[in-house]
Amino acid sequence: NAGVTQTPKFRVLKTGQSMTLLCAQDMNHEYMYWYRQDPGMGLRLIHYSVGEGTTAKGEVPDGYNVSRLKKQNFLLGLESAAPSQTSVYFCASSSNDNEQFFGPGTRLTVL
Amino acid sequence: GQSLEQPSEVTAVEGAIVQINCTYQTSGFYGLSWYQQHDGGAPTFLSYNALDGLEETGRFSSFLSRSDSYGYLLLQELQMKDSASYFCAVRNRSNYQLIWGAGTKLIIKP
Numbered sequence: 312n313a314g315v316t317q318t319p320k321f322r323v324l325k326t327g328q329s330m331t332l333l334c335a336q337d338m339n340h341e342y343m344y345w346y347r348q349d350p351g352m353g354l355r356l357i358h359y360s361v362g363e364g365t366t367a368k369g370e371v372p373d374g375y376n377v378s379r380l381k382k383q384n385f386l387l388g389l390e391s392a393a394p395s396q397t398s399v400y401f402c403a404s405s406s407n408d409n410e411q412f413f414g415p416g417t418r419l420t421v422l
Numbered sequence: 423g424q425s426l427e428q429p430s431e432v433t434a435v436e437g438a439i440v441q442i443n444c445t446y447q448t449s450g451f452y453g454l455s456w457y458q459q460h461d462g463g464a465p466t467f468l469s470y471n472a473l474d475g476l477e478e479t480g481r482f483s484s485f486l487s488r489s490d491s492y493g494y495l496l497l498q499e500l501q502m503k504d505s506a507s508y509f510c511a512v513r514n515r516s517n518y519q520l521i522w523g524a525g526t527k528l529i530i531k532p
Contacts, residue, residue, distance in 0.1 A: 344520075351430075353509055353522030354465070369519060401464060409455065409472075411520070413464035 312337055317402050317414035324392045324421045332387040332417050334402030342405045343385040347398040392421045426523035433529045442495045442526045444510035451512040454486045454493045460506045505530045
């Protein structure tokens with residue numbers, strides 16, 4: 312089992328460009344999440360999904376969109392990147408309320 | 423609103439015991455979780471307290487007291503590999519979202 316994988320691992324964007332981050336899990340988990348982590352801070356929830364075809368806003372959803380067309384995939388889109396979106400992005404999945412499994416992260420820099 | 427407070431940094435000696443505290447303000451939550459994150463890595467799950475009391479997993483133990491809005495992570499027989507950041511998190515009862523503390527950086531000296 313690969314667990315949770317994320318692509319790409321690194322990306323540099325110019326202000327105004329768009330991109331999509333892909334998260335995939337092979338554990339048949341219902342719940343999937345996108346977080347961002349800034350230096351010296353905890354994780355902040357961007358969007359999450361409680362099942363295929365569903366999405367919901369988290370704590371900091373502005374400037375991001377998500378889709379969960381297949382149970383194993385959760386996509387995070389940046390429509391028009393801004394320097395404030397420079398961060399490390401983590402995807403996670405879970406089957407219950409207790410334990411979340413995280414991907415390795417995507418390090419995004421917006422110039 | 424909801425918030426969790428943890429010390430930003432704790433220093434301990436290899437082989438010793440260290441306690442990392444977490445206090446929270448929330449109107450309702452399901453339980454308290456702890457995660458470990460090494461520099462440059464992803465968070466990994468350590469423990470979950472659904473009920474008050476102590477949960478033990480090997481060298482790590484976690485405690486919750488809902489009446490005191492307080493929990494802690496206890497690490498025993500510290501090893502250099504335990505140098506990492508430790509995060510507490512609570513799941514909001516109303517929307518199931520996980521709210522995270524800012525993390526405690528544990529520095530272990532030989």
